[in-house]
Amino acid sequence: MIRVAIVGVGNISKLHTDAYLAFPERCQIVALCDIAPEKCEERKESLHIEGARIFSSHTAMLDAIKGQIDLVSVCTPPYCHAGITIDCLKAGCNVVVEKPMSASLEECDAMLAAEKESGKVLACIAQNRFRDPIAALKKVVDSGMIGRILHAQVDSFWWRGLHYYDLWWRGKWETEGGGCTLNHAVHHIDMLIWMMGMPEKVTAVISNAAHSNAEVEDVSVAILQYPKGALAQVTSSVIHHGEEQQLIFQGEKARVSAPWRVCANLAGSNAFPLPEHDEALEKKLNDFVEAIPPLPHQVHTGELDNVLTALEKGSRPAIDGHDGRNTVELITAIYKSGATESTVKLPLSKNDPFYTVPGLLAGMPHFFEKTTSVKDFQGPITTGGDYVK
Numbered sequence: 001m002i003r004v005a006i007v008g009v010g011n012i013s014k015l016h017t018d019a020y021l022a023f024p025e026r027c028q029i030v031a032l033c034d035i036a037p038e039k040c041e042e043r044k045e046s047l048h049i050e051g052a053r054i055f056s057s058h059t060a061m062l063d064a065i066k067g068q069i070d071l072v073s074v075c076t077p078p079y080c081h082a083g084i085t086i087d088c089l090k091a092g093c094n095v096v097v098e099k100p101m102s103a104s105l106e107e108c109d110a111m112l113a114a115e116k117e118s119g120k121v122l123a124c125i126a127q128n129r130f131r132d133p134i135a136a137l138k139k140v141v142d143s144g145m146i147g148r149i150l151h152a153q154v155d156s157f158w159w160r161g162l163h164y165y166d167l168w169w170r171g172k173w174e175t176e177g178g179g180c181t182l183n184h185a186v187h188h189i190d191m192l193i194w195m196m197g198m199p200e201k202v203t204a205v206i207s208n209a210a211h212s213n214a215e216v217e218d219v220s221v222a223i224l225q226y227p228k229g230a231l232a233q234v235t236s237s238v239i240h241h242g243e244e245q246q247l248i249f250q251g252e253k254a255r256v257s258a259p260w261r262v263c264a265n266l267a268g269s270n271a272f273p274l275p276e277h278d279e280a281l282e283k284k285l286n287d288f289v290e291a292i293p294p295l296p297h298q299v300h301t302g303e304l305d306n307v308l309t310a311l312e313k314g315s316r317p318a319i320d321g322h323d324g325r326n327t328v329e330l331i332t333a334i335y336k337s338g339a340t341e342s343t344v345k346l347p348l349s350k351n352d353p354f355y356t357v358p359g360l361l362a363g364m365p366h367f368f369e370k371t372t373s374v375k376d377f378q379g380p381i382t383t384g385g386d387y388v389k
């Protein structure tokens with residue numbers, strides 16, 4: 001039985017508690033921890049998490065029940081992911097940390113070093129890989145059926161009202177670590193890297209077009225350059241009504257996307273597209289996708305099932321700290337490119353000023369000053385598209 005603790009019992013932690021409670025034979029929630037411990041009481045009561053102990057700091061929790069926790073879900077704001085993760089690993093716990101892994105590469109590297117030294121496992125949340133349309137698209141790309149990828153269009157389109165950034169930790173470089181590129185597009189950037197690998201160069205523009213209560217960006221557009229000439233364009237935004245999120249890959253032989261759509265052009269004798277398509281390839285791709293069995297569990301439940309399995313079997317989780325770091329590295333490159341109005345080459349070195357949190361804080365523009373800070377918001381949240389249509 002895997003003994004689980006949750007640190008940070010806010011919005012997203014609900015998806016963690018729900019996921020763990022879906023596997024009662026495999027794990028048990030033994031501790032809930034939040035600087036606002038009344039949130040733990042409320043969660044314990046509403047979900048009937050019998051026997052869970054409540055703490056108002058993760059250090060008090062580790063002191064009190066060290067050796068009695070196997071896995072910690074870190075669901076706090078980004079600025080404290082690294083410190084809490086490292087303390088938990090050092091105390092002998094495995095950790096699954098919410099996205100973004102951290103706000104800086106220096107912190108990611110410290111987390112990876114703590115994982116190595118402790119011999120424990122560090123997993124990072126990127127739950128969209130556990131969605132049927134995304135898992136299917138990955139299989140299509142890996143199958144080679146569309147040929148080499150020439151271009152990717154990643155529309156990380158979200159919409160958040162002005163007051164979104166009034167929450168105390170949001171809208172500040174110091175506590176949120178970034179704006180929509182780090183905290184929203186992180187999902188799509190993870191998916192893009194999963195399918196296409198890391199680019200060689202990044203050129204980006206970042207802006208804040210509509211959220212006059214946030215230091216951070218609310219829109220960015222990045223062009224990524226890959227070996228052999230392939231390009232990707234990534235738009236990260238919280239200003240897009242309708243949140244029409246999609247990933248489109250143009251391969252040598254066909255175009256595929258999530259939400260799923262396939263198109264395979266054929267060239268006429270003058271190389272212009274013929275009215276008829278390569279229907280055989282389109283059918284082959286459609287049949288391939290239809291034959292993929294659905295995942296046993298979706299999103300957070302799917303990923304946490306995978307983390308539990310990794311701990312049970314002694315295997316690696318599907319999404320580990322190296323994946324989390326890659327995503328942070330690409331986002332850091334977007335920030336550096338936007339802030340310095342230049343093209344940035346990857347990988348970023350440890351001497352790069354944007355490698356550290358102080359370097360990022362010094363280098364990033366403050367679009368607006370945050371003037372309002374509210375302690376908590378009530379109401380349901382959403383976590384992005386389902387890529388179904």
Ligand SMILES: NC(=O)c1ccc[n+]([C@@H]2O[C@H](COP(=O)([O-])OP(=O)(O)OC[C@H]3O[C@@H](n4cnc5c(N)ncnc54)[C@H](O)[C@@H]3O)[C@@H](O)[C@H]2O)c1
Nearest residue numbers: 008009010011012034035036075076077078098099100383
């Ligand atoms: N995977 C996703 O789709 C998704 C969606 C939303 C948020 N998130 C991520 O989850 C994390 C939390 O976001 P949220 O929306 O749940 O925020 P939230 O403000 O609703 O919850 C965060 C909780 O952490 C607590 N907290 C803050 N500092 C703490 C500390 N040092 N120790 C213990 N508890 C502490 C706060 O009191 C709060 O209850 C962020 O990293 C965010 O980016 C992920």
